[in-house]
Amino acid sequence: MSTAALSWLGRSAMRAVGGVGALALVAGRTAWGLPRLERRELARGLVQFGYGSLPLALATAALAGVIVVVQAALYIQRFGARAFLGWAAGYGVLWEFGPLLLGLIMSARIGARNAAELATLKVGGQIEGLRGIGLDPFALLVAPRVVAMELSMLALSTFTFLVSILCEAVAAKLTLDLPVRVFFGTFAQMLSPSDILGGVVKTGAFGLAIALVSTAAGLRAKGGARAVGEAAASAVVLGCAAIFLLDFLLTTLLARWLA
Numbered sequence: 001m002s003t004a005a006l007s008w009l010g011r012s013a014m015r016a017v018g019g020v021g022a023l024a025l026v027a028g029r030t031a032w033g034l035p036r037l038e039r040r041e042l043a044r045g046l047v048q049f050g051y052g053s054l055p056l057a058l059a060t061a062a063l064a065g066v067i068v069v070v071q072a073a074l075y076i077q078r079f080g081a082r083a084f085l086g087w088a089a090g091y092g093v094l095w096e097f098g099p100l101l102l103g104l105i106m107s108a109r110i111g112a113r114n115a116a117e118l119a120t121l122k123v124g125g126q127i128e129g130l131r132g133i134g135l136d137p138f139a140l141l142v143a144p145r146v147v148a149m150e151l152s153m154l155a156l157s158t159f160t161f162l163v164s165i166l167c168e169a170v171a172a173k174l175t176l177d178l179p180v181r182v183f184f185g186t187f188a189q190m191l192s193p194s195d196i197l198g199g200v201v202k203t204g205a206f207g208l209a210i211a212l213v214s215t216a217a218g219l220r221a222k223g224g225a226r227a228v229g230e231a232a233a234s235a236v237v238l239g240c241a242a243i244f245l246l247d248f249l250l251t252t253l254l255a256r257w258l259a
Helices: 003-036 039-079 082-123 126-132 137-176 180-190 193-219 225-257
Strands: none
Touching (some): 039 137, 082 193, 126 137, 137 193
């Protein structure tokens, strides 16, 4: 292996270790600041991250539900298994498409916004100013945002799952003439509470990953206006990468645990 390749591997390993350390620091300082969490900042975060994302999340859920049914209809008709469409479509939304699409969209929307806001405060000196007057920026700014993003993701997942499944039932009726009672019949008979639990666990893990990654990206910003843009871009890219990695790990672990 050439010297240049070894040097590149060394720099990549150091960046990876630094990134993991930054995430651990944010998680630890956030947990330490939870008892002194600023409630007004929490309320603002819930409105911005949760309520403000509701229209986009519901629209995505509706389209995802219709797409799943249209795609599944090709194989359902080929193998004559129309009665199992409710189970297959519901399983796909609860376990995979619902949490994954919601996580990716929220990483782009609230992750980028959180990173940009914190980076602006960091390069503007406000965070150092808080420390200078004896206030903890993690309790005032970071912990409320992390809690707000986690609660928003869990709340949005409930609404998106419901909307997606309802749109699936309507799409099944329109495309395959499948009665709604048949769709929900197999949905209720073949899906268990553990299937819902799997989707909720995934959504919660994705929300925490988005919160920690975007916060770390914002707090590591250095420089001027360009650093704000770079922090937002890093939050989206690293947030999406973390979601895919967590999706792989959780699907493997939960499939064995909940089987």
